[in-house]
Amino acid sequence: MTTSTRYDYDLFTIGAGSGGVRAARMSGSFGARVAVAESSDLGGTCVNLGCVPKKLFVYASSFSREFADARGFGWTVGEREHSWPQLLAAKNQEIERLNGIYARLLHNAGVDIIRGRARVVDPHTVEVDGQRFTAAHILVATGSWPRMPGIHGAEHAISSNEIFHLESLPRRITIVGGGYIGVEFAGIFHGLGRQVTQLYRGRMFLRGFDDDIRAALAGEMRRAGVDLRMNVNVNAIHKRDGDAGYRLALTDGSTHDTDLVMYATGRAPRSRGIGLEEAGVKLGEHGEILVDEHFRSSTPSILAIGDVLGRVTLTPVAIREGMAVANTLFNNAPTTVDYEYIPTGVFSQPPIGTVGYSEHDAHAHAARGRVDVYVSEFRPMKHTLSGREERTLMKLLVCRDSDRVLGAHMLGPDAPEIIQGVAIALKCGATKAQFDATIGLHPSAAEEFVTMRQPRGDVPPT
Numbered sequence: 286m287t288t289s290t291r292y293d294y295d296l297f298t299i300g301a302g303s304g305g306v307r308a309a310r311m312s313g314s315f316g317a318r319v320a321v322a323e324s325s326d327l328g329g330t331c332v333n334l335g336c337v338p339k340k341l342f343v344y345a346s347s348f349s350r351e352f353a354d355a356r357g358f359g360w361t362v363g364e365r366e367h368s369w370p371q372l373l374a375a376k377n378q379e380i381e382r383l384n385g386i387y388a389r390l391l392h393n394a395g396v397d398i399i400r401g402r403a404r405v406v407d408p409h410t411v412e413v414d415g416q417r418f419t420a421a422h423i424l425v426a427t428g429s430w431p432r433m434p435g436i437h438g439a440e441h442a443i444s445s446n447e448i449f450h451l452e453s454l455p456r457r458i459t460i461v462g463g464g465y466i467g468v469e470f471a472g473i474f475h476g477l478g479r480q481v482t483q484l485y486r487g488r489m490f491l492r493g494f495d496d497d498i499r500a501a502l503a504g505e506m507r508r509a510g511v512d513l514r515m516n517v518n519v520n521a522i523h524k525r526d527g528d529a530g531y532r533l534a535l536t537d538g539s540t541h542d543t544d545l546v547m548y549a550t551g552r553a554p555r556s557r558g559i560g561l562e563e564a565g566v567k568l569g570e571h572g573e574i575l576v577d578e579h580f581r582s583s584t585p586s587i588l589a590i591g592d593v594l595g596r597v598t599l600t601p602v603a604i605r606e607g608m609a610v611a612n613t614l615f616n617n618a619p620t621t622v623d624y625e626y627i628p629t630g631v632f633s634q635p636p637i638g639t640v641g642y643s644e645h646d647a648h649a650h651a652a653r654g655r656v657d658v659y660v661s662e663f664r665p666m667k668h669t670l671s672g673r674e675e676r677t678l679m680k681l682l683v684c685r686d687s688d689r690v691l692g693a694h695m696l697g698p699d700a701p702e703i704i705q706g707v708a709i710a711l712k713c714g715a716t717k718a719q720f721d722a723t724i725g726l727h728p729s730a731a732e733e734f735v736t737m738r739q740p741r742g743d744v745p746p747t
């Protein structure tokens with residue numbers, strides 16, 4: 286690659302989250318002179334206020350299920366108590382360790398870390414706390430931020446940003462929103478013994494996921510004791526006199542008392558107020574940066590990746606985009622990102638793993654819209670002894686004409702782990718016949734994916 290000394294840097298990355306760090310490190314390893322500006326902790330949302338601490342919380346909360354299930358296997362489980370401050374302290378220690386790893390990775394790739402909030406001054410200049418830096422390319426990897434409601438009393442609600450540092454966890458918690466964060470935290474708080482209410486404004490939460498999976502998770506959460514309510518939203522949040530709680534005025538005319546209100550109603554791209562529009566960068570209607578297939582904005586020296594694009598807001602996607610930018614700019618290998626068949630997991634309890642099209646969407650992608658639907662629903666082996674009334678659901682969607690598997694969905698223990706493997710098959714264009722030719726791994730739940738013989742609605746042969 287060729288670097289120019291016309292500028293201080295070849296690449297100036299704004300934001301040291303998953304995407305920004307990967308782009309900076311890779312670019313540095315290709316010989317580019319790189320800086321990354323970060324106003325908060327290294328690692329961004331995923332490491333500090335998202336995926337990583339969330340998953341640790343999921344582990345923490347799932348012990349209550351394990352304790353209950355253990356009895357059926359002959360265990361006597363004694364008194365149990367959970368310390369939220371102890372969990373926070375352990376989590377904080379682990380996150381600090383990861384922050385350190387990120388710093389070392391950047392350092393080893395020769396990347397300068399500049400602490401402070403960056404602003405774009407012109408297409409080749411960035412300012413951080415009054416200091417100016419020039420760069421051949423500026424990469425915006427500023428991520429996203431929780432979207433809060435514009436209702437009366439909104440200041441009483443917290444978002445997922447605050448939950449990771451909350452000093453204590455009250456008895457009654459209400460979650461607003463029916464997306465990833467809402468269902469994951471409903472499971473976390475419930476597992477930690479809190480009384481959880483989750484409110485969703487539409488008919489069925491987890492819009493965009495397969496309908497059978499959504500309905501099955503709703504059923505399992507209710508069975509476990511989460512007060513899950515659909516078709517309802519919050520009009521206002523009132524602080525109650527005389528106690529630390531809140532009274533919510535709901536759209537169905539009722540009121541609901543709670544001790545903590547957490548909003549999980551989506552995240553907005555962090556693109557405003559950092560000089561982008563002044564530098565000619567075009568934004569979409571939700572503030573997302575509009576880019577071409579090589580992540581160049583309408584100002585070609587300014588690129589963007591990750592959540593700030595408002596497209597597929599998942600860490601591994603941001604990382605892939607960061608690698609594409611580094612390869613394109615500094616490795617003489619113009620690279621795009623393929624967004625088809627991205628697997629994703631929802632760490633609800635039980636969790637969801639999914640890849641490809643939902644049944645609803647599969648019809649649009651199958652030849653002539655003809656889709657065979659294979660479903661398997663069963664009680665996991667573990668629960669034959671634990672006594673837990675919980676079902677696992679697995680589903681395959683197959684194009685009848687080409688036999689290609691268009692979607693694989695699972696609700697049940699280890700679903701995200703299982704679907705990651707299935708995603709490789711779908712990415713390779715596997716057919717149902719190839720799934721069937723694969724020998725099952727016994728005894729496992731995953732083997733169901735290669736033993737589904739009869740499409741739903743078909744009469745079994747006699």
Ligand code: NDP
Pocket residue numbers: 434461462463464465466467469485486487490491492518549550551552597598599629630631632
């Ligand atoms: P989501 O976009 O997943 O869900 C937002 C939810 O809030 C939807 O149910 C939506 O309803 C609802 N909503 C939106 N606006 C309002 C409003 N004004 N009043 C009431 N409800 C509203 O966002 P999350 O905040 O849950 O998560 C943000 C993103 O973070 C996710 O989309 C995902 O990309 C990422 N993430 C990924 C995880 C993973 O991979 N496991 C985990 C956590 C987050 P409706 O459906 O009607 O629009």
